[in-house]
Amino acid sequence: MGHAAESTYGTPAILKEIKPAVLPRATLVENNRSFGWITDKICGIIEGRTPTWWWVCFIVAAFVASFTVAGLTYLVATGVGVWGHANPVNWAWDIVNFVFWIGIGHAGTLISAILCLLRQKWRTSINRAAEAMTIFAVVCAGIFPVFHVGRVWFAWYLFPIPNSNYIWQNFRSPLEWDVFAVSTYGTVSVLFWYVGLLPDLAILRDRFTAAGNKLRGFLYGLFAMGWRGSNRHWSNYEMAYLILAGISTPLVLSVHTIVSFDFAVSLIPGWHTTIFPPYFVAGAIFSGFGMVLTLMLPLRAIYGLQDLITQYHIDCMCKITLATGTIVGYAYATEFFIAWYGANPYEGFAFINRAFGHYAWAYWIMIICNVITPQFFWFKAIRRNTAFVWVLSIFVNVGMWFERFVIIVTSLARDFLPSSWGYYSPSIVEIFTFFGTFGVFSVLFLLFIRFLPIMPMAELKAVTPQADPHGHGDASAGHDGHRAH
Amino acid sequence: MSKLFPKSANRLPLQIIVYLFVLGGIVTAATTYYATPKYTRVGYAPVQPVPFSHTLHAGNLGLDCRYCHSNVEKSGHSNIPTAQTCMNCHSAIKANSPLLEPVRLSYESGNPVPWVNVHVLPNYAYFNHSVHIARGVSCVECHGRIDQMDVVRHAKPLSMGFCLDCHREPEKFIRSPELVTKLDWQHPEGVKGQIEQGKKFVHDWNVKPPQSCSGCHR
Numbered sequence: 214m215g216h217a218a219e220s221t222y223g224t225p226a227i228l229k230e231i232k233p234a235v236l237p238r239a240t241l242v243e244n245n246r247s248f249g250w251i252t253d254k255i256c257g258i259i260e261g262r263t264p265t266w267w268w269v270c271f272i273v274a275a276f277v278a279s280f281t282v283a284g285l286t287y288l289v290a291t292g293v294g295v296w297g298h299a300n301p302v303n304w305a306w307d308i309v310n311f312v313f314w315i316g317i318g319h320a321g322t323l324i325s326a327i328l329c330l331l332r333q334k335w336r337t338s339i340n341r342a343a344e345a346m347t348i349f350a351v352v353c354a355g356i357f358p359v360f361h362v363g364r365v366w367f368a369w370y371l372f373p374i375p376n377s378n379y380i381w382q383n384f385r386s387p388l389e390w391d392v393f394a395v396s397t398y399g400t401v402s403v404l405f406w407y408v409g410l411l412p413d414l415a416i417l418r419d420r421f422t423a424a425g426n427k428l429r430g431f432l433y434g435l436f437a438m439g440w441r442g443s444n445r446h447w448s449n450y451e452m453a454y455l456i457l458a459g460i461s462t463p464l465v466l467s468v469h470t471i472v473s474f475d476f477a478v479s480l481i482p483g484w485h486t487t488i489f490p491p492y493f494v495a496g497a498i499f500s501g502f503g504m505v506l507t508l509m510l511p512l513r514a515i516y517g518l519q520d521l522i523t524q525y526h527i528d529c530m531c532k533i534t535l536a537t538g539t540i541v542g543y544a545y546a547t548e549f550f551i552a553w554y555g556a557n558p559y560e561g562f563a564f565i566n567r568a569f570g571h572y573a574w575a576y577w578i579m580i581i582c583n584v585i586t587p588q589f590f591w592f593k594a595i596r597r598n599t600a601f602v603w604v605l606s607i608f609v610n611v612g613m614w615f616e617r618f619v620i621i622v623t624s625l626a627r628d629f630l631p632s633s634w635g636y637y638s639p640s641i642v643e644i645f646t647f648f649g650t651f652g653v654f655s656v657l658f659l660l661f662i663r664f665l666p667i668m669p670m671a672e673l674k675a676v677t678p679q680a681d682p683h684g685h686g687d688a689s690a691g692h693d694g695h696r697a698h
Numbered sequence: 699m700s701k702l703f704p705k706s707a708n709r710l711p712l713q714i715i716v717y718l719f720v721l722g723g724i725v726t727a728a729t730t731y732y733a734t735p736k737y738t739r740v741g742y743a744p745v746q747p748v749p750f751s752h753t754l755h756a757g758n759l760g761l762d763c764r765y766c767h768s769n770v771e772k773s774g775h776s777n778i779p780t781a782q783t784c785m786n787c788h789s790a791i792k793a794n795s796p797l798l799e800p801v802r803l804s805y806e807s808g809n810p811v812p813w814v815n816v817h818v819l820p821n822y823a824y825f826n827h828s829v830h831i832a833r834g835v836s837c838v839e840c841h842g843r844i845d846q847m848d849v850v851r852h853a854k855p856l857s858m859g860f861c862l863d864c865h866r867e868p869e870k871f872i873r874s875p876e877l878v879t880k881l882d883w884q885h886p887e888g889v890k891g892q893i894e895q896g897k898k899f900v901h902d903w904n905v906k907p908p909q910s911c912s913g914c915h916r
Binding site for chain 1: 702703707708711734735736855857858859860862
């Protein structure tokens, strides 16, 4: 175009002035809400009367959670044989559920760590709840490997504690790496979550004390650890947050990598593949964002948080789900390609068997939920239909559970020796135990939304249009605080 | 705004950390001392139906262990003697002692004397006495100075770690098999001589104590 301009009009090819188009940045807090409105809105959720729906959900969740308690009590009292495991399928729902829950947690870490380092400001309105989700998911995940050891009172053998039996861990086993990966992940997630909560706990302390509720003021004050919002506090806080984000970033990748090593390091056809680490990490983030959508969309509707979780936030989450879901679909295809290209008859059989064998029903559920479902998110109209997005997010959760089931059970049920082939079905105790973990998770999450601020108030205020030092408190497009004018 | 916390609360975090360290230390030390077999098993000395004194029989009179525990060289299980063994002597010596009434009853009826088991081998562990005796592991290594016990006492922890100490370094413990029942025997050249000789035995007899799980948990 420049040449055309020169030849026709004789003007120089180099423009005297460059005028890049100012692309409008999405507004992260809509309707030009004030700082005070944000504080009142978030604190109001905690300060208001306990809503009836909360009690209904809480009682239902507690009832569901009792299934896990009952299932585990029966297991401990009777023995691990009450689960449906039998040769050759000695890892089944327990490990499926473990990987499922641990995977869900990954969205929280991704949002809190990687998106923080990449300065993705839209993370602010969802990071608190996503981090809470991470912690509660790790709690649910931890139940399964601990109880699957059978004699749960010996579960401390997992840790290298000197003892008079001289029992020492096999550090060459990925299962041992898993112990450290998951416990580090849990610890760092809790720390990250707690550090982020400090300023908000202080706000609640002050508000409850001012309202004359000494007890709650005291309790929030205890956990606020003397936060007074001084410059020094904020400076230390920002540094601590950044350091924790740095520590957590490798964890996003490492935890599910090591979980995948539980399988990839073994020799079972269908497990022994190098694609597992990236494929598991992508799957984990995919399932995590599925769960974030499942949780945040109802919260947004119930508490009227449309100004804080905007359509832009939903778009971003849908796009990450689409991207990771497509990676997962690509990984499924690659697995099949390598099984053919590798020309190993066992590997080839394992994959043919997955798609067309006894567990084909599970495989196709997985394909529909994980590969087809996210493709809907290409369309803006669908992303704008929150009810439909919510339904799709449920499909993602279901699909990712089935992915782990397909990987674990189909590979074990048809191993090298046809004489040991079998078909696994879960026992009622296993089903109850897994069903109950949704109750455990919900109980914890309901307590969280009732007693802790579900969004980081201070960080939200920092992304409002009026916090933009170059803007004028005007919600119109084109203002970005970090671009030099 | 009114004060919620006194000024001393500023020191709380440090205090909590210090207390946690102290508490952790106490719990670790207490568990190590009180909750391991060194404490929970060692010293167990139940009252037996007959006040049989090993000090008298094995120590002062110099009876060989194998006179009563006669199968220890041939069997995995070291037997408790039957009343017949006791009566070899006690039909003549102290034949009317009221303390020996349970032995005489057992001799007549054929029902065993109800001795109380001191050293219990759990059913998930395999231990063979004969193989240890044949390779010169003395009774004293696991049972202590029985020849000095009026009442038999659990002298060693017999924990898995205790077994592994010897299985990992057998040269420190094995001796010539003729000397296994000499409970007071020690190598005349001390520890150095013991290790030197032990290494020779380990080599010559091809001693390979199992350290894998299935060696003992079969």
